[in-house]
Amino acid sequence: MAYRANILISSEAPGADAVQAAFLSKVQDLQLEDEVQVLATTALMGAATQGIEALVYPEGTRYVNLTPADAATIVEEHLYKGRPVQRLAYVEPKVTPLPPPNTKEVRVVLGNVGKINPFDIEDYIAEDGYMALAKVLTEMTPDQVVEEMKKSGLRGRGGAGFPAYMKWTLARNSPNKPKFLICNGDEGDPGAFMNRSVLEGDPHSVIEGMAIAAYVVGAEQGYFYVRAEYPIAIRTLRVAIEQAREYGFLGQNIFGSGFNFDLEIRMGAGAFVCGEETALMRSIEGKRGMPSTRPPFPAASGLWGKPSNINNVETYANTAKILLKGGEWFSSVGTEKSKGTKTFAIAGKVKRTGLIEVPLGLTLREVVYDVGGGILNDKKFKAVQTGGPMGGCIPEQFLDMPVDYESLASVGSIMGSGGFVIMDEDTCMVDIARFFMDFVQDESCGKCVPCRVGTRRMLEILNDICEGRGQPGDIERLEELGKSIMRGSLCGLGQGAPNPVLSTIKYFRHEYEAHIYEKKCPAKVCRALIEYKVNPETCIGCTRCARNCPVNAISGKPKEAHYIDPSICIRCGICSQVCPVNAISVE
């Protein structure tokens, strides 16, 4: 059923559910529910968040900083009476894209995100959508496409940064048939949500890229593997595929060229390892997502043993633009070996969290300070974790390093899919390493013994260190275990799992040592190693801390200095939050 209008709400902003509920209830009040669709989406959010936003289509009016009362007004005025509410509107849409929050941003992959209506293929077509596919199918041979991709220098955006044209050529030259094309939309790295925004905000760009790759490879069937945790992305994609079929961009004899290609969506079921390409293909086949040894690579033997090409969402999303504007256009941005722009998800202790897209080669400092706005509350930068759970922590001394595949690798981290977690002086590096280890330990599929047993052992040691039971020799044990896990594991998960620990040991060894030898947590995070104390000079004896303490660890008479019994205290920190005179400190 076609709706007359769509309302898209930025579901992540605080309070957005109330605004969405207000939209819905007003739509129902006015009996517009068959005509107007209210959808929550996360794609509107960039680093430049304007409170709760809504986009109303077909006009594309962008409303910002909304309250539930505004929502009702918009439904009544705009959707019922047909008069957009100028007071709440941001700018005339369609002509003005989302303003880049910072001049250092360059939006290629995110160019259409938040600007076009992802549920209307006409919007994508208006932005030159499917022109590249038309050009490729009617004017270019697969070899010419490969040549252009080679010129562009585009490298895979999902992990190791393998050149896209090479992968396509391998699958193309593989003799076996049929061939399959796969898009990896599993995006499991904690802290990464770039692919989701593209799928939710500009799904056709990925579909078009896949069709072009399929033409090169010689595949007629493609699969989107998307994690089930992204229901909005899946819904958007489903509509987009349907519309692309209606318009003849998918299906038989596309653009009268004799080329056939169609797409299906497959959902994951909550297993991180399924982002690994061989595990992913097993999951599509309906099996347990266990990785297997490579070679054979997917290009030779992939899905059901047939030649398969798998790329990340962002790799495909770049493809159509490259073929439309030329390989040289793309390679004019970036560094010598890392071309183009890259999307990153910025999370952690920066002022502006969210999604950004910048030319590769920008320095870490520019990303953290110029684009991310600097550290929250103007605290001190401590480290940035890149590359997800198989990546590493990069300390301050490398802030002026360019962000590209080789530079990140040279300091013991990886590009990965593009998650940046920024940490300040209040973050404990041992605690963080423990968190990442907990993650990989949990997600190890269990096939390789070093990965299964070794990660558990490393986690136990890290738990001991954080809980005050660290022993001399623990650091060395962690290093040895880490190396043997890397050597003895089949897939990238085990090979990279020790990275967060090894890189924090390398750059923050003193923090590990403080935990083990001095039984102190320098960042005052690890509870077993800190103590809450009342400063008797400052305490006014208001009794508020004692009344709020959940375990009755605080004693003292009214108007006299209070005392916290460290043997009872559970270090919840409530006392220091309720103290009116800041008399309680952490040591």
Place this chain on the structure above:
Amino acid sequence: MNELALQAIIQHYRTSEEGLVEILREASRQAGYLTPEHLAFIAKALHLPQSQVHSVASFYSLISLKPLGRHVVRFCQDAPCHVVGGRAVWEAVQAALGIGVGETTPDGRWSLLTTSCIGACSVGPVMMVDDDIHGNLTPESVRDILARYDKIGGAA
């Protein structure tokens, strides 16, 4: 869930091995969790050995083989959310529900699970209640959010 509903899910996804992961996930979502009878029914419909169906079901975290409460809270336990204050919120959620991870309240209303990153890190700490994502959580805000769904019993 009755056989008719299960049959509809199987029809919607494919009636072959290929559909298995998606069928199990969707059935688990709708039914709350899968019983041995559900697994047997699916195995028969797809002409697969029961052992294979069970082995696939036990691999994926979104497929539950254990009864869950009427509402399921999945708290994000990954580093980006942790860095921005996740621990205090996590404790507040446990206190509000009066249960720990993997547990269900005695009245059957709530189950508490953890999830890995759901891609909402820019508004962390984050939790999912049933299908809804809630971000920018504080220890103070979680009780109100949970109470919107159902009665909560734990300590204030």
